[in-house]
Amino acid sequence: MKPIQVGLLGIGTVGSGVFSVLKRNQEEIKRRAGRGIEIGMVADLDAERAQAIVGPGIRVVRDARDVVANPDIDIVIELIGGYGIARQLVMEAIEQGKHVVTANKALLAVHGTEIFAAAHRKGVMVAFEAAVAGGIPIIKALREGLTANRIEWIAGIINGTTNFILSEMRDKGLDFASALKDAQRLGYAEADPTFDIEGVDAAHKATLMSAIAFGIPVQFDKAYVEGITKLAPQDIKYAEQLGYRIKLFGITKRTAKGIELRVHPALVPSKRLIANVEGAMNAVVVQGDAVGTTLYYGKGAGSEPTASAVIADLVDITRLHTADAAHRVPHLAFQPDQMSSEPVLPMSEVVTSYYLRLRVADQAGVLAKVTGLLAESGISIDAMLQREAGEGEKHTDLILLTHDVREGTMNEVIAAMQALPTVVAPITRIRKEELA
Ligand code: HSE
Numbered sequence: 325m326k327p328i329q330v331g332l333l334g335i336g337t338v339g340s341g342v343f344s345v346l347k348r349n350q351e352e353i354k355r356r357a358g359r360g361i362e363i364g365m366v367a368d369l370d371a372e373r374a375q376a377i378v379g380p381g382i383r384v385v386r387d388a389r390d391v392v393a394n395p396d397i398d399i400v401i402e403l404i405g406g407y408g409i410a411r412q413l414v415m416e417a418i419e420q421g422k423h424v425v426t427a428n429k430a431l432l433a434v435h436g437t438e439i440f441a442a443a444h445r446k447g448v449m450v451a452f453e454a455a456v457a458g459g460i461p462i463i464k465a466l467r468e469g470l471t472a473n474r475i476e477w478i479a480g481i482i483n484g485t486t487n488f489i490l491s492e493m494r495d496k497g498l499d500f501a502s503a504l505k506d507a508q509r510l511g512y513a514e515a516d517p518t519f520d521i522e523g524v525d526a527a528h529k530a531t532l533m534s535a536i537a538f539g540i541p542v543q544f545d546k547a548y549v550e551g552i553t554k555l556a557p558q559d560i561k562y563a564e565q566l567g568y569r570i571k572l573f574g575i576t577k578r579t580a581k582g583i584e585l586r587v588h589p590a591l592v593p594s595k596r597l598i599a600n601v602e603g604a605m606n607a608v609v610v611q612g613d614a615v616g617t618t619l620y621y622g623k624g625a626g627s628e629p630t631a632s633a634v635i636a637d638l639v640d641i642t643r644l645h646t647a648d649a650a651h652r653v654p655h656l657a658f659q660p661d662q663m664s665s666e667p668v669l670p671m672s673e674v675v676t677s678y679y680l681r682l683r684v685a686d687q688a689g690v691l692a693k694v695t696g697l698l699a700e701s702g703i704s705i706d707a708m709l710q711r712e713a714g715e716g717e718k719h720t721d722l723i724l725l726t727h728d729v730r731e732g733t734m735n736e737v738i739a740a741m742q743a744l745p746t747v748v749a750p751i752t753r754i755r756k757e758e759l760a
Pocket of ligand 1: 483484485486512520624625
């Protein structure tokens with residue numbers, strides 16, 4: 325059978341990885357797919373560089389629309405990124421009846437509903453393994469491997485840049501700004517790292533996992549997003565003294581009231597495997613009712629790790645593209661007419677536990693007032709740490725770990741604590757996840 329023809333839109337880091345892995349492993353991949361997979365055409369604004377990468381035998385164009393319009397192309401790989409031109413090209417490819425493979429988490433998290441609906445109408449596949457946690461096959465695991473389960477929750481370290489920064493802060497005692505500079509110097513963080521450090525990239529990925537896990541539409545606009553820019557090195561140190569590490573988590577959880585979907589730094593017990601995921605690595609824990617806890621670990625970015633995920637999607641499509649669309653795995657794991665309207669909860673309704681650091685006057689009765697406010701709201705204390713005030717110091721740090729409480733209640737109590745005259749600086753609040 326003639327090889328399936330692939331059009332590649334964008335041949336940067338990931339695109340060149342796709343090209344070289346496909347070339348290097350072509351025989352092995354063909355034996356698995358049952359048919360050759362060939363890059364038939366490439367689009368890149370820097371056509372000269374692209375031609376140098378792929379060699380003279382492959383047609384390179386500057387205008388990606390030429391690839392999408394080419395009737396010989398069966399599958400379009402979108403590696404341009406962003407929501408602008410990438411969205412138009414993906415929609416156009418679907419309209420042309422082409423299958424799409426994309427690593428574009430931002431596009432799917434924000435415009436997924438429109439894109440998947442169009443793909444369903446046209447009977448084409450939109451595959452996105454590379455969009456979440458790079459080389460880790462977490463989409464496949466959630467959509468297929470765990471399909472027997474009622475998924476209860478997912479917690480993932482799904483942004484390598486921020487995990488690298490947090491590791492640097494912990495290992496070297498650096499503040500956030502210095503650790504970010506290190507990440508940029510070593511090429512982990514982009515020149516504009518906003519999406520990574522503000523948690524947006526992780527929230528795009530968490531949104532996609534949430535949809536697949538619970539059969540809800542992609543709803544990035546409902547996600548709670550908090551990054552790591554305000555984390556102080558002393559909180560990492562205090563957390564460690566209490567037996568915890570601080571990680572940026574993407575969390576989605578099924579509760580009786582609805583779905584939690586949130587990205588924020590959180591303390592996690594140091595003894596959990598995921599607490600020990602360091603540097604730019606990614607990891608995702610999934611709790612299913614039948615399987616229990618499973619953990620997926622690997623590289624969440626980079627040329628060949630991400631290419632590994634893109635090519636897995638190419639192989640899936642190659643095997644299934646002649647199958648009746650109704651017999652394929654649904655885009656979001658659940659049949660499109662079986663999606664749930666369970667609400668995504670506002671953050672005030674999320675129930676979790678907390679780390680609080682209060683800068684207080686070192687005098688009698690301060691602790692009693694603080695704990696009194698917690699007790700009045702029924703918030704139970706899990707652990708406490710008070711640093712001895714240094715010589716001549718009038719203020720000291722008081723660290724409290726709470727048991728589970730509704731975030732709305734916690735916010736009210738923090739406001740009341742902040743109003744105490746003996747609390748002399750803004751209170752630091754970091755959520756805590758036991759992941760038990
Ligand atoms: N910038 C992301 C990260 C990789 O640092 O993990 C692409 O999503």
